Amino acid sequence: MRTRYSTNIDGSEELYDHDADPGEWTNLANDPAYAEAKARLKGLIPTDPAPLVDTSYEVASHQLPPLRDREDYLRRKAEGARR
Numbered sequence: 001m002r003t004r005y006s007t008n009i010d011g012s013e014e015l016y017d018h019d020a021d022p023g024e025w026t027n028l029a030n031d032p033a034y035a036e037a038k039a040r041l042k043g044l045i046p047t048d049p050a051p052l053v054d055t056s057y058e059v060a061s062h063q064l065p066p067l068r069d070r071e072d073y074l075r076r077k078a079e080g081a082r083r
Helices: 032-042 070-082
Strands: 003-007 013-017
Touching: 003 032, 013 032
Parallel strands: none
Antiparallel strands: 003 013
16 A cells, blocks of 8 residues: 655645555545554654744735744634634
8 A cells, every 4th residue: 555644734634545546536534444554654754843934925916825833824714714
């Protein structure tokens, strides 16, 4: 089984089985049959957060402003919900 696992800034997880689903259409992160593969791959990800990099630059109006960290993401998500 060839798999890809990732975590997202909002805390959600993605796990795909590339042998069965090369297009990554079915997220298996919550499938109990893949719990062992998920735990193994999750253990390979460093627990220390990556260093923040200055991403301040001019963005086109159609682009999202850069996010600084998970708290920034959650704050902007909450602000968007209030609009």
